[in-house]
Amino acid sequence: MHIEYFLRYNFQLILGAWRRKIRVIYKGKEKEVEKDRVQDFLKSIGAVAIRVDGRACDLSILSELQQGATVEAILPDEPEGLEIYRHSTSHIMAHAVKELFPDAKVAIGPAIEDGFYYDFDVPAPFTQEDLERIEQKMQEIIKANTPFRRKTMKRDEAVEFFRKRGEQYKVELLEEMEDDEVSLYEEGDFIDLCRGPHIPSTGYIKAFKLLNTAGAYWRGDERNKMLQRIYGTAFSDKKKLKEYLDFLEEVKKRDHRRLGKELDLFSINEEIGPGLILWHPEGALIRKTIEDFWRDEHLKADYQLLYTPHIAKLNLWERSGHWNFYRENMYSPMEIEGINYEIKPMNCPFHIAVYKSALRSYRDFPIRYAELGTVYRYERSGVLHGLLRVRGFTQDDAHIFCREDQIEDEILRVLDFTLFILQTFGFSEYQVYLSTRPEKYVGSLENWERSTNALKLALEHKGLNYEVDPGEGVFYGPKIDIKVKDSLGRQWQCSTIQVDFNNPERFDVTYRGPDGKEHRPIMIHRALMGSLERFFGILIEHYAGAFPLWLSPTQVGVITVAERHVEYAERVLKRLKDEGIRARGYFDNEKVNYKIRQASLRKIPYLVIIGDREVQSGELPVRKRGRVQSGPYRLEDFIKRLKEEIATKSLELNI
RNA sequence: GCCAGGGUAGCUCAGUCGGUAGAGCAGCUGAUUCGUAAUCAGCAGGUCGUGGGUUCGAGUCCCAUCCCUGGCUCCA
Numbered sequence: 001m002h003i004e005y006f007l008r009y010n011f012q013l014i015l016g017a018w019r020r021k022i023r024v025i026y027k028g029k030e031k032e033v034e035k036d037r038v039q040d041f042l043k044s045i046g047a048v049a050i051r052v053d054g055r056a057c058d059l060s061i062l063s064e065l066q067q068g069a070t071v072e073a074i075l076p077d078e079p080e081g082l083e084i085y086r087h088s089t090s091h092i093m094a095h096a097v098k099e100l101f102p103d104a105k106v107a108i109g110p111a112i113e114d115g116f117y118y119d120f121d122v123p124a125p126f127t128q129e130d131l132e133r134i135e136q137k138m139q140e141i142i143k144a145n146t147p148f149r150r151k152t153m154k155r156d157e158a159v160e161f162f163r164k165r166g167e168q169y170k171v172e173l174l175e176e177m178e179d180d181e182v183s184l185y186e187e188g189d190f191i192d193l194c195r196g197p198h199i200p201s202t203g204y205i206k207a208f209k210l211l212n213t214a215g216a217y218w219r220g221d222e223r224n225k226m227l228q229r230i231y232g233t234a235f236s237d238k239k240k241l242k243e244y245l246d247f248l249e250e251v252k253k254r255d256h257r258r259l260g261k262e263l264d265l266f267s268i269n270e271e272i273g274p275g276l277i278l279w280h281p282e283g284a285l286i287r288k289t290i291e292d293f294w295r296d297e298h299l300k301a302d303y304q305l306l307y308t309p310h311i312a313k314l315n316l317w318e319r320s321g322h323w324n325f326y327r328e329n330m331y332s333p334m335e336i337e338g339i340n341y342e343i344k345p346m347n348c349p350f351h352i353a354v355y356k357s358a359l360r361s362y363r364d365f366p367i368r369y370a371e372l373g374t375v376y377r378y379e380r381s382g383v384l385h386g387l388l389r390v391r392g393f394t395q396d397d398a399h400i401f402c403r404e405d406q407i408e409d410e411i412l413r414v415l416d417f418t419l420f421i422l423q424t425f426g427f428s429e430y431q432v433y434l435s436t437r438p439e440k441y442v443g444s445l446e447n448w449e450r451s452t453n454a455l456k457l458a459l460e461h462k463g464l465n466y467e468v469d470p471g472e473g474v475f476y477g478p479k480i481d482i483k484v485k486d487s488l489g490r491q492w493q494c495s496t497i498q499v500d501f502n503n504p505e506r507f508d509v510t511y512r513g514p515d516g517k518e519h520r521p522i523m524i525h526r527a528l529m530g531s532l533e534r535f536f537g538i539l540i541e542h543y544a545g546a547f548p549l550w551l552s553p554t555q556v557g558v559i560t561v562a563e564r565h566v567e568y569a570e571r572v573l574k575r576l577k578d579e580g581i582r583a584r585g586y587f588d589n590e591k592v593n594y595k596i597r598q599a600s601l602r603k604i605p606y607l608v609i610i611g612d613r614e615v616q617s618g619e620l621p622v623r624k625r626g627r628v629q630s631g632p633y634r635l636e637d638f639i640k641r642l643k644e645e646i647a648t649k650s651l652e653l654n655i
Numbered sequence: 656g657c658c659a660g661g662g663u664a665g666c667u668c669a670g671u672c673g674g675u676a677g678a679g680c681a682g683c684u685g686a687u688u689c690g691u692a693a694u695c696a697g698c699a700g701g702u703c704g705u706g707g708g709u710u711c712g713a714g715u716c717c718c719a720u721c722c723c724u725g726g727c728u729c730c731a
Contacts, residue, residue, distance in 0.1 A: 125658070125660090127659095128660095212725060213658095213659075214659075214725060214726030215725095216726065216727045217658090220728065222727075222729090226659095226727075227727095228659085261666075268722095270704080270722050274721095274722065325731070326731055328729085329730075329731080375731095377730080380656050380657095381722085382656065382728085382729095383729065474731055476731080496731095498731090589687080591689055591693080591694060592690055593691070593692060594694080596690095597691095598693090600691095607691080613690085627692080
């Protein structure tokens with residue numbers, strides 16, 4: 001898309017050669033534009049800014065351009081243009097807020113992924129009505145079409161300027177800047193410290209909406225004052241804004257907490273405790289199906305399955321370093337017979353203990369231990385969120401013990417395995433991140449170097465594009481994180497693969513090498529789905545509650561028309577169940593429509609309705625989820641098709 | 656943990672100025688035996704999150720506390 005715009009709108013200014021006229025290449029055609037009219041021309045194609053020799057600038061600098069400069073239009077439809085556009089909208093919002101709340105102090109107001117925000121220091125939080133008033137005021141400012149003007153000031157001068165206006169946050173920002181000279185943007189009565197660039201005038205904004213308010217710490221530090229943040233979004237036209245608002249609606253509809261309740265999949269109970277999940281029968285059935293799949297595939301992939309306890313002596317975590325690094329997020333120890341025990345926050349020490357239960361040889365390698373291990377971590381109350389952020393969850397954990405020269409191969413295997421598992425659930429787009437050494441770490445720099453390289457090599461070998469996340473590694477080693485894209489295009493981090501040189505040392509893990517001497521193995525920690533609870537939440541939203549056949553808790557609904565059909569329908573139901581198909585009968589004395597509605601609300605993939613015709617013909621017409629008719633099929637044929645679709649874990653309903 | 660909003664029947668929600676708590680769905684009972692997204696009638700269902708206070712009287716006002724929601728911070 002950017003290429004297209006580049007071709008269509010890229011043009012060159014060659015000043016001097018034509019003095020008054022400028023050669024413009026526009027839509028593939030060369031034409032001359034009066035120098036004075038270039039700005040109008042750019043406006044006519046909707047450019048929000050220009051890129052001069054690759055740097056984004058205001059349109060207004062056209063008059064100062066040097067000879068031979070290459071100028072490219074930045075449009076609001078490309079990422080950089082949209083960012084400028086939204087950033088300008090945040091200024092307009094701040095302007096409106098200052099008009100309505102003159103005592104408000106402004107903090108920062110950047111463009112973000114889907115819009116923008118601005119933080120204010122105000123005595124009372126904004127209400128919904130305030131937002132409406134601010135929106136109104138913004139409309140007025142946009143209608144007035146006031147220009148954004150860039151000004152420059154010496155830094156000290158700017159400090160003085162903002163101090164006089166009582167804008168202490170701007171003063172604080174300025175005082176930490178290195179530059180001698182800073183830029184300010186003035187737009188009507190509003191002036192703000194800003195790097196820019198900005199749109200030429202407020203009238204450029206065609207579609208925006210203020211979305212919500214929230215408290216936010218100044219500079220994101222919880223020791224600082226809590227400011228009031230207003231989130232909003234802006235798009236280059238009303239249609240795109242509407243699409244985005246519709247998307248937000250769809251997100252709401254798919255909310256796993258709502259669907260979890262509607263479909264009776266799980267619940268969280270205040271009396272049990274926040275962040276602790278109760279899996280209801282239908283949710284538990286889905287989980288069982290996922291777990292069976294997971295175990296089968298792990299056995300096929302030469303993993304060995306383990307079960308380990310839920311509590312253990314605290315000194316294990318002291319030894320691993322977790323107590324030191326994550327004490328805040330671990331539950332308080334409990335004293336048993338004078339010794340402190342801890343509910344487990346992770347599984348590794350147990351797997352290490354299994355490893356150490358016998359003398360290991362290099363010939364045994366790689367040793368792959370896998371466990372669906374339930375762990376408990378204390379999460380602060382404000383961060384809990386449905387299934388996505390909980391206090392007790394089950395990791396699909398594994399620890400691979402191997403020699404250093406086996407790391408790359410093992411990582412490659414794990415990568416392939418991960419992608420296979422994720423694809424089975426319909427996640428086919430990924431974003432891969434390589435997280436490197438964090439500020440607080442343990443182990444030698446050399447080990448960090450080597451393990452980071454091993455991860456890098458594996459990724460390159462696999463031909464996966466990845467981004468480096470500097471400093472985001474775990475304290476004991478670097479990691480690869482994989483984010484999947486769901487059916488709404490949202491990204492979720494599930495899989496993580498971590499190299500660990502540290503724990504084998506701390507726990508004195510060894511193996512006997514070909515030389516007959518003791519050596520230190522390395523460990524790879526990995527989780528594919530991450531946490532079953534969280535993954536389930538993501539799946540609910542990904543499928544909007546309409547699970548593919550193999551995962552559906554009820555796969556077939558059998559509905560009778562009248563009481564006289566029940567006997568036959570019972571036989572059909574039993575036959576389906578005997579074949580291992582999760583079928584459910586709707587035989588109560590209700591109208592067909594009512595029973596179809598009940599089953600449809602449950603998002604059951606296939607329904608068969610049994611009336612006189614079916615009893616007589618012995619054939620079953622099938623109603624697919626989404627009101628599509630299929631068939632009719634003989635019962636045996638229907639069963640065969642169901643089994644086929646379940647076995648292949650098809651994402652679509654194919655019958 | 657912090658800022659804000661919220662918590663009323665199993666679910667979704669109404670409840671005016673402080674005056675003795677209401678609807679739809681679900682549940683139960685009965686009638687109806689019906690052909691592709693809600694048949695009709697009746698019945699039952701509540702310490703208004705919890706604890707305290709103000710008041711003749713609190714779902715409503717005040718305080719505390721728990722939980723939920725949106726963010727912030729955090730996430731082995």
